[in-house]
Amino acid sequence: MAEANGNPSVPEQLYHTTLTVVDYHHDTSGSTRDVHVLGTHTTLPAAKAFALIALELLGYDADDFDEYKTRVDTATEDWTHGDGVMVYAKAPKGQEFLVGLDTKPNTESLPAAPSGDTLQLPEGRDLHYVLQNRTDYNQDKSGAYQTTEIQGCYLHRAHALAAAKDVLREGREEYAQYDERDDEESEAEWPFGEEVVIHAVSQTGENYTVAIKTVPGARRRHSKVQ
DSSP states (O other): OBOTTSOBOOOSEEEEEEEEEEOTTTOTTSOOEEEEEEEEESSHHHHHHHHHHHHHHTTOOGGGSSEEEEGGGSOGGGOOSOTTEEEEEEOTTSOEEEEEEEEEEOTTOOOBOTTSSSBOOOTTOOOEEEEEEEEOTTTOTTSOOEEEEEEEEESSHHHHHHHHHHTTTTTGGGSSEEEEOOTTOOGGGOTTOTTEEEEEEOTTSOEEEEEEEOHHHHHHHHSOOO
16 A cells, blocks of 8 residues: 555554463463564454464464354353453463454554555564563462553664663662663573563562563464474
């Protein structure tokens, strides 16, 4: 889709497909979870269509799960997995897979592809997503009460890193603990996870992490092992 001057159009909003995996197999509290972005589209219909096949693209099919539901085959009044969730699946060992949609501003003014449904990115390049996770131990002492929000997506990792470090920077002196990772610091020296660049604890006990994630990273972690 191009504008009259021949330049690609720049959508104001982007529609991200997210994957949340809750590992009840190793932690029955539900506090062990991983959130990734599986894809980004420029229209809501395209994002919905992609979300419905996202697990299939990771190598799964419905028969791999003890329970598998989608928004399109479940009555609205019977859907209990959240308004933004399009697919819910429960694995035999107890892990839950939730594929959802999250609409966010186009923070880098990324252009739409000619089809109008996806972004026009340089060949071989992937987006870097900044995700903030909040764990509220006041709501649930086990840490199961968590929310994750996409703060932005960036073509260059350096831009994502700068944005990630700005997420909690304002008022950082008010946190009881605030840890910031240099991008080149080794994982062995950083106890909060290889994708996390900021860890903070508020005076009231909420824990925050800010991570930079990619679609290939999601595939490496959560594609079906054949």
